[in-house]
Amino acid sequence: MVPVRTNRAPLSHLIAAAAMLSAAAGLAGCGGGGGGNPAGGGTKDTPGGTPPVVSGSLFVPNYRSELIAARQWDKAVITVGFVPPTADSRGAVRNVAPLVQEAISLWNSKIGQNITYQLVSGADADVVIRWVPAGELPAEAIGRTLVTFRNDDQVLIGADVRIEQSLSDSFQVQVLAHELGHALGIEGHSAVTADLMSSRAHLPTVVTSRDQNTVLLAYSAAAPVPGRAVHGLDRASTSTATSSVLH
Template identity: 30%
Template sequence: MKIKAFPFNPLQRYFYFLILIILTGLGVILLNVESFAFSNPKPHPLPPTLVKWQDNSNSGDYFDQITPTEVGYLVWSEFPVKIYLQAPKNIPPTQLDNWVKSVTQVVQEWSAYLPLTIVTQPTEADIQILRQTPPLQIIPGSKIPRARSAQTTYKFYQKSNILYHRFQILISPSQTGKYLTAAIRHELGHALGIWGHSPVNSDVLYFSQVTNPPQISPRDVNTLRRVYQQPTSLGWKKTHREK
């Protein structure tokens, strides 16, 4: 994976688009960053759920695979993190039921490690999970666009001079059964702060889909815990860049 920065016209206030291309097709992440100086990155207190976490198996982690952004690590500092579950219309009741159950199940699974709650209004949400076909992925050097099973994107915004972020997760309607649950579990892991992939296929954040999708592993949680110990400008007041 690699990050590229593309400067826009100065008249557009030096906006930047950073694109993190995940070659597995599991997601392309788009980030919109304004050119201002952020507060000095510093860590937030660990959430109590991660303070209590203990890995008795000493499984290790894949923190070295996590990519910090221009503002530091993508951690949440206000809990519970609010998640909006889209209830799509015009689909068979059975599909709707499976969709709602899958998302709800995954939110409950990750709630063991970070406080999460489901909200009914998208405007209230920190993370939106939508049943929607992601845009085709353009692979460098290839003329054939590639379909993706899911896409996770984030953006920054300011409120009361504090820097925040929001996520949007798109899950392809073609995903069903255990692969639907696995895709949601994987993408929500990204949205909770694991901004990278594991090289081990027994981890939820493994870089590719597998035949038998795993549950959240100790390595996933160890990595999440280390991410939340890192400095970030998110959740802190920002300062404008001096000329």
């Protein structure tokens, strides 16, 4: 068996301004609309998002050209499970299920006709989320996604997401939604700060039409056929995404 090769590529540096940990701010990059028109035409984003606009085989506007890679899952339904955070000093365990479901719903409402996230019980899932103390993440990070993909065809076979457990609920949803974007196969970031997959984010958390179109493009003509035989699992690579705090 060929050894697993691990690539530690920093896919995500989602920034949260420490001075902005209030209802008005968030990580830095997630927010309402605003993609603008790409060269050659397209549509302008709106706060509520817009339906994908197809030009030939392209979904526009999108930021595919700005990414390092856009991988895909070899299935139409991606299961998401989580390990609940540990009890706090008072013995209370935070109810994170609604936060995970909210982040999932943000993506499903935009891409559900092509690929769907499904929340399941336990950690036996395609994407597994865990909450950890800040000290267990890379320096200054508030979130991290590790995706595993097959070397031969770049198809995703697993994703591990870690979230800093002390974040507020609104920040939890922000980071979860951003990291679930990486778990869909987005390696890299949008240069437009309004996009969810920008390296800078803010509240409210919105999947913009540029986020939507970028994923739909990745899962369109180039998508592998769902249900095809799984192969090459002994030759897998991993990539890491981290979400960082700005001092």
